[in-house]
Amino acid sequence: MHSHQIPRPYQREESPHFPPAPEPLPVPVYDNHTHFDMPSSGSGVDAVVALKDALDAAEAAGVAGAVQVGCDLPSSRFAVAAVDADPRLLGAVAIHPNDAPELAAAGLLEAALEEIDALAAHPRIRAIGETGLDYFRTGAEGVADQHYSFRRHIEIAKSRSLALQIHDRDAHADVVATLHAEGAPERVVFHCFSGDAELAKICNENGWYMSFAGTVTFKNAQNLRDALAVADPALLLVETDAPYLTPHPHRGRPNASYVMPYTLRSMASLLGRDVADLAVQINANTHAVYGSWG
Ligand SMILES: [Zn+2]
Ligand SMILES: [Zn+2]
Numbered sequence: 528m529h530s531h532q533i534p535r536p537y538q539r540e541e542s543p544h545f546p547p548a549p550e551p552l553p554v555p556v557y558d559n560h561t562h563f564d565m566p567s568s569g570s571g572v573d574a575v576v577a578l579k580d581a582l583d584a585a586e587a588a589g590v591a592g593a594v595q596v597g598c599d600l601p602s603s604r605f606a607v608a609a610v611d612a613d614p615r616l617l618g619a620v621a622i623h624p625n626d627a628p629e630l631a632a633a634g635l636l637e638a639a640l641e642e643i644d645a646l647a648a649h650p651r652i653r654a655i656g657e658t659g660l661d662y663f664r665t666g667a668e669g670v671a672d673q674h675y676s677f678r679r680h681i682e683i684a685k686s687r688s689l690a691l692q693i694h695d696r697d698a699h700a701d702v703v704a705t706l707h708a709e710g711a712p713e714r715v716v717f718h719c720f721s722g723d724a725e726l727a728k729i730c731n732e733n734g735w736y737m738s739f740a741g742t743v744t745f746k747n748a749q750n751l752r753d754a755l756a757v758a759d760p761a762l763l764l765v766e767t768d769a770p771y772l773t774p775h776p777h778r779g780r781p782n783a784s785y786v787m788p789y790t791l792r793s794m795a796s797l798l799g800r801d802v803a804d805l806a807v808q809i810n811a812n813t814h815a816v817y818g819s820w821g
Contacts, residue, residue: 739751
């Protein structure tokens with residue numbers, strides 16, 4: 528069960544490939560969705576350093592810790608190994624919606640879901656995710672398997688009283704309908720929130736959390752800024768989804784947890800709020816969802 532390698536993250540502050548370290552946040556926050564196990568594309572020989580170094584770099588930037596998120600069995604096993612390796616990590620485990628159809632076709636989805644449920648028993652695994660629906664990368668032939676897998680993850684989250692981290696790509700209406708049909712877990716997070724003001728209002732009404740990623744800083748993402756403007760501040764979270772979605776002005780470089788202050792500062796400026804004030808709020812929201820890191 529724990530045969531997966533101890534975390535070998537990709538982040539290296541001094542590499543010219545990565546964004547420069549931002550000015551540290553005045554109040555520490557947590558990156559509530561990241562993938563320390565995924566090597567950044569093209570990062571080459573200098574990319575791999577110890578997990579401790581990656582978290583040290585994050586901490587120096589005012590990112591106190593993170594939620595390491597699984598997408599399949601190897602990365603979910605990795606999440607369990609990672610939370611045992613460093614107290615600055617909590618974890619989430621799941622089969623990604625883009626992985627569910629292939630596992631189902633091979634007759635392996637049930638066994639995978641059973642293992643996810645078993646991994647979720649670890650006391651530092653605090654969420655089931657990322658699960659949900661992705662109509663962008665998976666075509667119509669995979670929809671039924673995605674829906675089945677999503678429903679099973681909802682069940683696991685509820686039976687273990689864990690938060691649910693949702694991956695929703697081009698599937699807002701069906702994600703919302705599924706949550707209503709199944710009965711949503713007590714704590715639901717739309718990871719890398721990709722909706723507009725209308726979806727944000729639905730989240731407000733249902734008490735679902737909206738986790739903003741670097742995408743909110745992208746020039747072409749006015750819909751996300753509109754959503755942020757109407758989102759209930761008590762439901763705001765922030766994440767990197769590293770190594771993806773590096774915030775402006777460092778798009779094109781690999782992302783890492785220490786880069787998150789660029790996104791948080793951008794959110795504060797869009798909301799017309801003091802950075803420290805927003806950080807305090809998001810920190811409280813993060814703890815309300817995942818509990819304590821300590
Ligand atoms: Zn995702
Ligand atoms: Zn992710």
